[in-house]
Amino acid sequence: MKKAFSNELYVELQSKHIQERIDQFDNKLYLEFGGKLFDDNHASRVLPGFEPDSKLKMLLTFKDKVEVIIAVCAKDLERHKVRSDLGISYDDEVLRLIDEYHRVGLYVGSVAITQYRHQNAADTFKAKLENRGVKVFIHYPIEGYPHDVNHIISQDGFGKNDYIETSKPLVVVTAPGPGSGKMATCLSQLYHEHLHGVNAGYAKFETFPIWNLPLKHPVNLAYEAATIDLNDVNMIDPFHLEKYNETTVNYNRDIEIFPVLNAMFNKIFGESPYASPTDMGVNMAGYAIIDNEAAKDASCREIVRRYYHAEVDYLMGKINTKSLEKMQMLLSQANVDAKNRKCAIFAKEIAEARQVPACAIELNDGHLISGKTSSLLRASSAALLNALKYLAGIDQEIELISPDMLQSILSLKNNYLNIANPLLDIDEVLLTLTIASSSQPNAKQCLEVLPLLKDCEIHSTVILSKKDTETLRNLQMNLTCDPKSAGA
Structure with a gap:
């Protein structure tokens, strides 16, 4: 595969941009970290040249300024949810992440157990972590979340959650998988930091979709193919278009939740620092693509692979008919034919x-x-x-x-x-x-x-x-x- 991506340029640009965002606030930024920090093999497949640990390398440029909070949902602990790509449960993945962060010298300050309702599995896991010397904080379900802003931004909402005391300017909030409560953890911390007189900020770091590539670019279509089980849909950010007359790409969940987030920011700070979901992001990957055609070719190959994965997942009952049909639509949008996979034909x-x-x-x-x-x-x-x-x-x-x-x-x-x-x-x-x-x-x-x-x-x-x-x-x-x- 031809090289499509400059890892060195990416680390340089990304580090600089995140530092600028830290400086924008009171030297305190909560960074919601989407995707994989380690082993980001999807990114390396669709962007040849992207190293699977490049985001880790970027964070290591902040080594003395960063600490990590790992959020895990109590409901996922109770049902023994498994990370499909590694085949390990979410509780084991949290332990693995802690070990990996420690191995490279990143400070894991705490684990937040979200959606806590006194589940036995959550209590057991909390005890296991504390026996290892890991600080554990509890966040509770909030009635009316995320739409009842007045209730959420109150002592009976975020106020019920434990306040996670942090000591570093950059607080990375990550998780073993999607739906773990990373955003809610960040917002809860903003509320508590404000009560403690700290003007902390929030930003979102998602590699995909890449906001400054076209909506139907194969790199962005490959992201949709990778998340058909989550039903994520790439969309033009209407808030960004209205404010700046600039077309950018985001995904449906962030666009749908933005008015609520905006209301929360206004409630906490008196005004919102962002005019759009794109404003919240700090992703610079699009600026590190050095060969657009190579990126397109690699992404089309990935979409074909994802199609085969989807067919197997459908047979195994892991996805429904709607998801499989969406995968077929993505093939069509990328203008590729799954039948052209050479090794499949030969086999x-x-x-x-x-x-x-x-x-x-x-x-x-x-x-x-x-x-x-x-x-x-x-x-x-x-x-x-x-x-x-x-x-x-x-x-x-x-x-x-x-x-x-x-x-x-x-x-x-x-x-x-x-x-x-x-x-x-x-x-x-x-x-x-x-x-x-x-x-x-x-x-x-x-x-x-x-x-x-x-x-x-x-x-x-x-x-x-x-x-x-x-x-x-x-x-x-x-x-x-x-x-x-x-x-x-």
Whole structure:
């Protein structure tokens, strides 16, 4: 992929802009941080050159000025909500985030448990955090939120919430996922800071949609494709257009809530610092795009991948018909055809010819490699081995791992672990390859080229196991599957 984005320019511009926003207020800014601070792989796919941790690098330029509040909703704790891309629960994700922030030297001041109604899971999690030395603050449901502004901005509204004492000029409010109460936490803090005589400010940091790209730009369409389960819709910001006669892009939830937010700002401060949802944002990503055509091409590829994900999610009951239809509409708006995914075409041809599940990989040089299900290997495992042989310059007929070794593992899974379908998964093949590498130069060569699989496209004609999916994600490969169960 051609580079579309300058990470260095982005970090520079973003840091400068956030500092300007801090200075605009009483040296105290609550920054609602949307999206992922770590592992923002969506952004790196649609904007080649965007590094998955670039937002973290930007925050590290404020290392001595920033502290983090993590908001988590008590309802999500109670129902054990899972972050789908990582497969871990929200409570575990909070703990992971705390560890990651500490690892890079960012100060996590506290955790806010929002929508608290004395849920057992919330009480248990609060105790767990406090036992680890983490400060926990409680925020309650507010009757009439968000429309009854007079009640919300009162002692019976935000006044009921714990006041989170912060010590740094920049307070980043983040969360394990959407709907965790980040905005409400920021607004509650503005109310309490005002009572304490501090003129704190609020800003919103969302990478997408990119406000200064056209509404139907593929980068912004790819954002809609990534959030079809949330039903987010990109829209022209009418408030910004009316005030400045300038066309900018925002999304429906921020536009719908802005009149209420504006009323809250007026109630707290006596006047609102913002004339539009776009004014509230601090995102500078659009200014760091250095190749618009490359960004369009990468985003169209992402929309196709999201279409395949949507078909699988629909089969699994994770999204409804309306969401799937929206995904089909986004394909049309981007003027792309999901049938043109090269690795998908190749995998389907192999599966049809051999009448078994197949998998195909499009390498970064454009070469296509396939694998099919055998008596020992899953199609995904076979395709990966074949790709490693190609990248290492090893003839496809050469065996990297002895059949006897593979058969022994298969026997263990079948006879002793009682696994019904014991074919070898990708991680098992890689582990076996690692063992073989101590005595087999070819196996060692294949392990050395593993990093070359990064950003390669891979398609399976059946839905892969959670374990295989996670391994491919760790290898940073772009997986899609046909909406067909492996057992069908």
